[in-house]
Amino acid sequence: MGESLVITSGKGGVGKTTTTANLGTSLALLGRKVALLDADIGLRNLDVVMGLENRIVFDLVDVVEGYCRLKQALIKDKRFEGLYLLPAAQTKDKTAVSPEQMKGVVGELKEEFDYVLIDSPAGIEQGFKNAVAGADRAVIVTTPEVAAVRDADRIIGLIEAAELPAPKLIVNRIRPSMVKKGDMMDIDDMLEILAIELLGVVPEDEMIVVSTNRGEPAATLQGSRAGEAYRNIARRIQGEPVPLMSLEAEGGLLKRLKKLMGFSS
Amino acid sequence: MLDLLNKVFPKDNRSKDIAKERLRLVLVHDRASVAPQFLEHLKGDLIEVISRYMEIDDKGTEINLTSGEESVALVASIPIKRMKRHAGTW
Ligand SMILES: Nc1ncnc2c1ncn2[C@@H]1O[C@H](COP(=O)(O)OP(=O)(O)OP(=O)(O)O)[C@@H](O)[C@H]1O
Ligand SMILES: [Mg+2]
Numbered sequence: 431m432g433e434s435l436v437i438t439s440g441k442g443g444v445g446k447t448t449t450t451a452n453l454g455t456s457l458a459l460l461g462r463k464v465a466l467l468d469a470d471i472g473l474r475n476l477d478v479v480m481g482l483e484n485r486i487v488f489d490l491v492d493v494v495e496g497y498c499r500l501k502q503a504l505i506k507d508k509r510f511e512g513l514y515l516l517p518a519a520q521t522k523d524k525t526a527v528s529p530e531q532m533k534g535v536v537g538e539l540k541e542e543f544d545y546v547l548i549d550s551p552a553g554i555e556q557g558f559k560n561a562v563a564g565a566d567r568a569v570i571v572t573t574p575e576v577a578a579v580r581d582a583d584r585i586i587g588l589i590e591a592a593e594l595p596a597p598k599l600i601v602n603r604i605r606p607s608m609v610k611k612g613d614m615m616d617i618d619d620m621l622e623i624l625a626i627e628l629l630g631v632v633p634e635d636e637m638i639v640v641s642t643n644r645g646e647p648a649a650t651l652q653g654s655r656a657g658e659a660y661r662n663i664a665r666r667i668q669g670e671p672v673p674l675m676s677l678e679a680e681g682g683l684l685k686r687l688k689k690l691m692g693f694s695s
Numbered sequence: 696m697l698d699l700l701n702k703v704f705p706k707d708n709r710s711k712d713i714a715k716e717r718l719r720l721v722l723v724h725d726r727a728s729v730a731p732q733f734l735e736h737l738k739g740d741l742i743e744v745i746s747r748y749m750e751i752d753d754k755g756t757e758i759n760l761t762s763g764e765e766s767v768a769l770v771a772s773i774p775i776k777r778m779k780r781h782a783g784t785w
Contacts, residue, residue: 576714576721583722587729612709619715623722 434546436565440581442552445602450549455647456664458513462544468518469561470551481645491519494531529563536564568597598629606677630663723767750777
C-alpha cells in the first residue's frame with residue numbers, strides 16, 4: 431500500500447505543478463513506483479510540464495465517469511521506469527469530480543504505486559477539496575512573498591481542519607543574493623510565522639524555464655540547482671535525513687568579496 | 696563589512712523586515728476572521744473570570760480586534776455594574 435501526497439499552495443503560480451513533476455521524477459529515479467495525478471481539472475498543466483501532452487487518450491473524468499478503466503488512462507513515462515501520469519480533463523470543470531470519487535481513484539492508485547503525488551489547483555474551492563480528499567499528507571508550496579505566505583497560512587488551517595497530519599513546507603524561488611541583502615524573507619522568517627516544518631528550499635533557477643520548455647523535468651539535469659534541491663526533497667519524502675544544500679555554493683557577490691578579502695563564512 | 700552594510704541599510708528599512716511585519720499583522724486578522732466563534736469563546740471566558748471580581752453587564756460586553764499602523768490590539772469594553780466587596784486587610 432503506497433502513500434498519497436497532495437502538493438498545494440493557496441496562491442496560484444508558486445510552483446505546485448513544477449514541484450509535482452520534479453518530485454515524481456526524482457522519486458522514480460530513486461526506484462519508486464510513482465503516479466502523478468493532475469487534479470487541476472479544466473486547467474491541466476502537468477502533462478505539458480512532463481512532456482506527455484501528446485500521449486493523452488483518457489483522463490481523470492473519463493475514469494470517474496466509467497468511460498475507461500484506471501489502467502487505460504494512466505500514461506507511462508517511457509523515460510523513467512515506474513513513472514505514470516493520470517491527466518486532468520481539460521474541457522470539464524472542477525465539479526465533474528467529487529471528493530468521494532477522488533478518494534476512490536487515489537485509493538486504487540495506492541494499491542499499485544509507492545507514491546501518488548496529487549497536483550492541486552490554486553484556491554480553496556472544490557478543486558482544492560478534491561485534491562486533498564484522497565491525500566494522506568500535504569506539502570505546501572510557497573514563494574518568499576507576503577501574499578503567497580499569507581495564503582499558505584490559510585491552507586495550513588484547512589489541512590488541519592481536514593484532519594491530515596501537520597503539513598510540511600517547500601519554499602520555492604528563493605534568491606540567495608536577495609535574502610543576503612535583506613530584500614527577501616529568509617526561510618526562518620517564514621517557518622516562524624507559519625509554525626510549520628520545512629521540507630525543502632528550491633532556488634530560483636532559469637533551468638526550470640528551459641526544462642519546462644522542453645518537457646523534461648529539471649530533476650534530471652545534473653547542472654540544475656533547483657533539480658538538485660528537488661532530488662534532495664524526494665529523498666526526505668522517503669524518510670532520509672538529507673541536509674539542506676547550501677544555496678550560496680555558487681557564491682554571491684558578497685561571498686566572493688569576503689573570500690577575496692580573506693574572510694570566510 | 697557587515698557592520699557597514701547594516702549602517703547603510705538599517706534593519707527596519709530592509710524590505711524583508713517590512714514584509715515580515717506586514718505578514719505578522721495580516722495573519723492576526725486572517726486567523727481571527729477564519730474562526731469568528733473564537734472571539735465569542737474568548738468573550739465567554741473573559742466574562743467568567745472578571746465576574747469573580749466584579750459584577751458586570753455581560754450583554755453590554757464587547758470585544759474586538761482593532762488595528763493601528765504597527766500593531767493589532769484586543770479591545771474589550773466591559774461595563775461594570777457593581778464592585779464586589781473584598782475582605783480588606785487590617
Ligand atoms: N524554482 C523556479 N525557478 C524559476 N522558475 C520557476 C521555479 N518554479 C516555478 N517556476 C516557474 O513559475 C511558473 C509557475 O509555476 P507552476 O506552473 O509550477 O505553478 P503552479 O503553482 O502550478 O501554478 P497554478 O496555480 O497556476 O497551477 C512556471 O512558469 C514555472 O516555470
Ligand atoms: Mg499548476
